[in-house]
Amino acid sequence: MTPLVQLTRPSRAPKATVACTINGQSVQVSEGTSILAAAATIGVTIPTLCWLETLTPVNACRLCVAEVKGARVLAPACNRAVESGMEILTDSPRVHLTRKLVLELLASSVDLSCAPELTALMDAYGARPERFGPPAPANAAGTKQHAVAGHHAPPDPAFAATTSEPPTVDNELYVRDYAKCVLCYKCVEACGTDHQNTFAIAVAGRGFDAHISTELGAPLPDSACVYCGNCIAVCPTGALMAKREFDLRAEGRWQPEAQHAADTICPYCGVGCTLTLHVQDGEIVKATSPMDNAITMGNLCIKGRFGWRFVQSTTGR
Amino acid sequence: MDTRASSEEQLAVDRVLGAPRSPWDGGARGSHRDYHTASGGAARRAERTMLLPALRALQEHAGWVSEGGLNYVCERLDVPPAEAWGVVTFYALLSTSPRPTRMLHVCDDIGCRQRGGLALCAALRASHGEPAVHEAQGHAVDLAAGQAAWMTSPCLGLCDQAPAALVTDAGPEPVERLLGRVSASAVRDVMAGRALLPDASASPARPQQGSAELVLLARAGTVDPLSLDAYRAAGGYAALARAAQLGPQGVVTELVVSKLAGRGGAAFPTGKKWEAVAAQQATPKYVVCNADESEPGTFKDRVLLTDDPFAIVEAMTIAGFATGATQGYVYIRGEYPLAAERVAQAIEAARRAQLLGANVGGHGFAFDIEVRRGAGAYICGEETALFESIAGRRGEPRNKPPFPVQVGLFGKPTVANNVETLVNVLPIVRHGGAAYASVGSGISTGTRLWCLSGAVQQPGVYETPMTITLAALIARAGGVAPGRTLRAVLLGGAASTFVTPDQLEMPLTFEAARAAGASLGSGVVMVFDDTDDLEDHLLRIAAFFRDESCGQCVPCRVGTVRQEEALHRLKHRRTIGSAADEHALLAEIGAAMKDGSICGLGQTAYAAVESAIKSLGLFSASRA
Ligand SMILES: Cc1cc2nc3c(=O)[nH]c(=O)nc-3n(C[C@H](O)[C@H](O)[C@H](O)COP(=O)(O)O)c2cc1C
Ligand code: SF4
Ligand code: SF4
Ligand code: SF4
Ligand code: FES
Numbered sequence: 001m002t003p004l005v006q007l008t009r010p011s012r013a014p015k016a017t018v019a020c021t022i023n024g025q026s027v028q029v030s031e032g033t034s035i036l037a038a039a040a041t042i043g044v045t046i047p048t049l050c051w052l053e054t055l056t057p058v059n060a061c062r063l064c065v066a067e068v069k070g071a072r073v074l075a076p077a078c079n080r081a082v083e084s085g086m087e088i089l090t091d092s093p094r095v096h097l098t099r100k101l102v103l104e105l106l107a108s109s110v111d112l113s114c115a116p117e118l119t120a121l122m123d124a125y126g127a128r129p130e131r132f133g134p135p136a137p138a139n140a141a142g143t144k145q146h147a148v149a150g151h152h153a154p155p156d157p158a159f160a161a162t163t164s165e166p167p168t169v170d171n172e173l174y175v176r177d178y179a180k181c182v183l184c185y186k187c188v189e190a191c192g193t194d195h196q197n198t199f200a201i202a203v204a205g206r207g208f209d210a211h212i213s214t215e216l217g218a219p220l221p222d223s224a225c226v227y228c229g230n231c232i233a234v235c236p237t238g239a240l241m242a243k244r245e246f247d248l249r250a251e252g253r254w255q256p257e258a259q260h261a262a263d264t265i266c267p268y269c270g271v272g273c274t275l276t277l278h279v280q281d282g283e284i285v286k287a288t289s290p291m292d293n294a295i296t297m298g299n300l301c302i303k304g305r306f307g308w309r310f311v312q313s314t315t316g317r
Numbered sequence: 318m319d320t321r322a323s324s325e326e327q328l329a330v331d332r333v334l335g336a337p338r339s340p341w342d343g344g345a346r347g348s349h350r351d352y353h354t355a356s357g358g359a360a361r362r363a364e365r366t367m368l369l370p371a372l373r374a375l376q377e378h379a380g381w382v383s384e385g386g387l388n389y390v391c392e393r394l395d396v397p398p399a400e401a402w403g404v405v406t407f408y409a410l411l412s413t414s415p416r417p418t419r420m421l422h423v424c425d426d427i428g429c430r431q432r433g434g435l436a437l438c439a440a441l442r443a444s445h446g447e448p449a450v451h452e453a454q455g456h457a458v459d460l461a462a463g464q465a466a467w468m469t470s471p472c473l474g475l476c477d478q479a480p481a482a483l484v485t486d487a488g489p490e491p492v493e494r495l496l497g498r499v500s501a502s503a504v505r506d507v508m509a510g511r512a513l514l515p516d517a518s519a520s521p522a523r524p525q526q527g528s529a530e531l532v533l534l535a536r537a538g539t540v541d542p543l544s545l546d547a548y549r550a551a552g553g554y555a556a557l558a559r560a561a562q563l564g565p566q567g568v569v570t571e572l573v574v575s576k577l578a579g580r581g582g583a584a585f586p587t588g589k590k591w592e593a594v595a596a597q598q599a600t601p602k603y604v605v606c607n608a609d610e611s612e613p614g615t616f617k618d619r620v621l622l623t624d625d626p627f628a629i630v631e632a633m634t635i636a637g638f639a640t641g642a643t644q645g646y647v648y649i650r651g652e653y654p655l656a657a658e659r660v661a662q663a664i665e666a667a668r669r670a671q672l673l674g675a676n677v678g679g680h681g682f683a684f685d686i687e688v689r690r691g692a693g694a695y696i697c698g699e700e701t702a703l704f705e706s707i708a709g710r711r712g713e714p715r716n717k718p719p720f721p722v723q724v725g726l727f728g729k730p731t732v733a734n735n736v737e738t739l740v741n742v743l744p745i746v747r748h749g750g751a752a753y754a755s756v757g758s759g760i761s762t763g764t765r766l767w768c769l770s771g772a773v774q775q776p777g778v779y780e781t782p783m784t785i786t787l788a789a790l791i792a793r794a795g796g797v798a799p800g801r802t803l804r805a806v807l808l809g810g811a812a813s814t815f816v817t818p819d820q821l822e823m824p825l826t827f828e829a830a831r832a833a834g835a836s837l838g839s840g841v842v843m844v845f846d847d848t849d850d851l852e853d854h855l856l857r858i859a860a861f862f863r864d865e866s867c868g869q870c871v872p873c874r875v876g877t878v879r880q881e882e883a884l885h886r887l888k889h890r891r892t893i894g895s896a897a898d899e900h901a902l903l904a905e906i907g908a909a910m911k912d913g914s915i916c917g918l919g920q921t922a923y924a925a926v927e928s929a930i931k932s933l934g935l936f937s938a939s940r941a
């Protein structure tokens with residue numbers, strides 16, 4: 001069947017092919033292919049954190065690093081294009097060490113309890129975040145917002161500093177728990193030119209105090225946010241979470257294994273986004289859209305994302 | 318968030334941006350017709366390059382960036398407020414909370430801290446309380462109590478006149494001054510709101526003044542930096558005339574023959590860089606002069622900027638001619654007010670004489686230059702972070718490749734060169750690349766500026782061929798004081814390494830430095846003697862990298878924190894396991910920062926620490 005809408009422009013000239021080796025195996029891919037994608041063609045997986053197929057790569061987490069023979073430093077596989085003749089190693093000792101450290105540095109400063117993929121990777125890489133010392137007592141709310149760029153208090157030798165802060169619960173729809181934020185920039189990109197074009201959030205502050213913020217750190221209801229929840233959809237660590245899930249988790253009643261997902265079409269408007277309803281105990285506890293859906297790319301609007309409480313409503317009518 | 322700016326704030330911004338044209342860019346709501354023409358598109362988005370100048374205007378006017386002021390700037394430039402907030406909070410010299418109109422920034426970095434800087438800070442703590450950065454920790458700045466507050470500062474690029482400070486007076490007539498050899502009584506005068514002394518960078522030490530061996534500094538201190546006529550009488554603009562004869566390709570060839578390598582730290586061959594930009598098809602192309610000079614211990618560019626600003630204008634013009642670039646930017650660190658003023662004056666004078674503009678010097682090419690001022694961020698010296706900063710974004714370095722010669726400022730081919738590199742272009746073009754290369758040896762050709770500071774008797778900028786040995790150079794600066802012994806030299810800057818007393822016979826060539834596992838960096842030669850507490854210096858270097866990390870990539874954002882913590886554990890003898898265990902932990906953090914970080918900041922953040930532990934034996938298990 002021919003698609004009704006041609007989503008990608010046909011490329012003008014066929015791309016040249018480049019040949020390289022990955023872990024000793026020869027690989028041929030078209031020009032411009034990333035190391036990550038090239039490795040996938042021969043079944044080599046490279047861990048990623050800040051990369052997502054629907055977003056522009058930011059190369060920030062450095063979990064995906066690969067060794068390119070002759071290069072001074074490691075390359076981010078998610079965004080470095082393969083060049084002809086490159087000899088690439090995706091699991092050398094240098095790669096292993098950097099990935100282990102990235103995981104340790106993150107786990108020692110961020111709450112990864114809602115990022116099971118990362119905890120599994122930590123086991124695989126032998127990451128031991130506790131070697132930096134016990135985590136410091138939780139920071140007060142607003143600590144990072146009020147930090148002054150270029151200044152910090154001397155470290156306390158007894159503790160490893162963390163980015164912990166109490167969760168921000170300032171609206172009925174979703175919670176921002178930045179103690180879980182790895183600063184992958186995905187939410188910023190989803191809210192910006194990659195998807196939503198609302199620009200409600202951006203990275204503020206500098207260095208270890210860098211954090212995701214609305215304008216002037218304002219509560220979400222005072223910001224430009226339109227509650228599409230497209231940032232929640234891309235957040236890899238549960239730092240952004242629908243209020244319902246947050247509440248159920250707090251009550252100890254969030255049971256992903258007991259949920260089933262049902263694909264349907266959002267009935268609210270004529271766009272007809274593909275909708276996945278996550279149902280637990282007969283209750284719709286979350287709504288998402290598949291990332292690989294050509295129309296939504298995982299995005300929804302406030303109605304599709306959050307407008308399901310009425311289904312459960314037992315009052316009224 | 319719809320607080321409005323005061324009319325004064327609006328005026329301060331309008332002085333930089335011009336008056337608004339319509340309600341679409343912050344103007345008053347006028348006739349109905351105004352709403353029939355929308356404003357947007359690429360041209361409107363391009364206005365974002367004025368974001369940092371507009372924010373600086375608010376800061377200079379009120380001493381901070383208020384909510385209303387920020388909103389007005391966002392309307393004027395069509396920048397989402399969340400993104401503008403991200404930019405304001407990135408820069409140390411922009412405040413998001415009210416501050417007194419006078420701010421004193423006291424340098425407590427490695428060149429100053431043990432040469433009076435820490436003592437000044439202690440005195441200020443006693444007399445005026447905690448620095449103004451601790452508001453968040455509950456020390457509110459009492460705006461009513463006085464007109465001045467103080468805070469600490471990283472290296473101000475005035476290490477030759479340690480201890481250094483920067484004073485900013487906000488208001489309708491904002492004043493910014495660098496102060497050198499700051500005394501306790503000078504601090505009292507500043508805090509009491511008294512009139513400020515002239516800027517210390519107007520009168521640097523000029524230890525070799527008048528000497529015939531000077532090439533780069535030949536005019537510094539002898540030729541009036543404000544006079545184009547004086548500059549021309551001293552040989553100025555002869556290089557541009559010669560460049561016009563050689564043609565663009567001829568200029569690039571001379572540069573290649575000269576083997577000039579960049580003086581900003583990375584030592585990349587300048588000829589190659591210009592050649593690559595000249596070969597690009599995309600237009601417009603740009604020339605960026607990197608005058609961010611924030612590497613601790615570096616102050617040579619400051620002397621060139623203030624003493625010989627026309628040389629920079631001329632050299633950038635030649636770069637434009639040779640590469641086909643039509644617009645230049647000089648990005649000057651925010652802490653160099655006089656340098657920015659002098660360069661702006663030189664640009665104005667050159668424009669009036671039609672040495673900038675549509676037909677430069679009658680040679681049939683167009684080129685112009687704009688000054689941009691930083692606002693307190695070492696990372697903006699990294700060339701791609703600098704481009705982001707000029708574009709009105711957070712100064713976050715980009716991943717390379719692509720390199721600036723292809724994708725630079727505003728995504729276009731860009732020549733980015735250090736101030737000193739550019740000034741070298743003048744003798745190369747005038748006298749030929751071969752003559753230039755006859756000085757020095759191998760790839761280390763020409764003369765170089767060295768920033769001597771710390772425990773030497775005559776600190777200042779020295780110019781010599783690169784074949785000079787470290788010992789001879791230190792001797793030129795008077796060596797350490799009688800009765801003292803030299804303990805270590807920080808060679809190249811905080812991003813480089815410590816050199817030990819037994820390595821002093823090393824010639825200061827790229828080759829010899831590389832062989833010794835050292836680096837010449839930005840020409841820093843900071844000397845420490847037996848009265849220096851080197852462990853304290855090392856802790857400061859670790860704090861510096863933590864403060865200056867942009868925060869983008871994990872190895873550097875968290876690695877610099879863990880590095881500083883481990884050093885503090887060693888310092889306080891609260892190690893996890895043995896000292897050797899901590900050294901091993903530091904080595905792993907260092908390896909990940911070096912291998913995994915996006916930019917040179919993270920990649921070099923462990924260099925000085927590693928050399929201090931390995932060659933100086935700091936924080937060893939057996940230390941007393
Ligand atoms: C963290 C960091 C800070 C830097 N700061 C400066 C600087 O202040 N001035 C400068 O010329 N180069 C600086 N550089 C180097 C620039 O990125 C770039 O290599 C240089 O401006 C190129 O000019 P050159 O080839 O003339 O040296 C810095 C690099 C890094 C990684
Ligand atoms: S919910 Fe939508 S508009 Fe709000 S911050 Fe997230 S992506 Fe932006
Ligand atoms: S909130 Fe989530 S998506 Fe946004 S930067 Fe943090 S971890 Fe990434
Ligand atoms: S290495 Fe540091 S300064 Fe450079 S991009 Fe990464 S976090 Fe930013
Ligand atoms: S996944 Fe490549 S840098 Fe984050």
Ligand code: FES
Pocket residue numbers: 424425426427428429430471472473474475476477479480481613614615
């Ligand atoms: S000015 Fe103080 S260290 Fe450079």
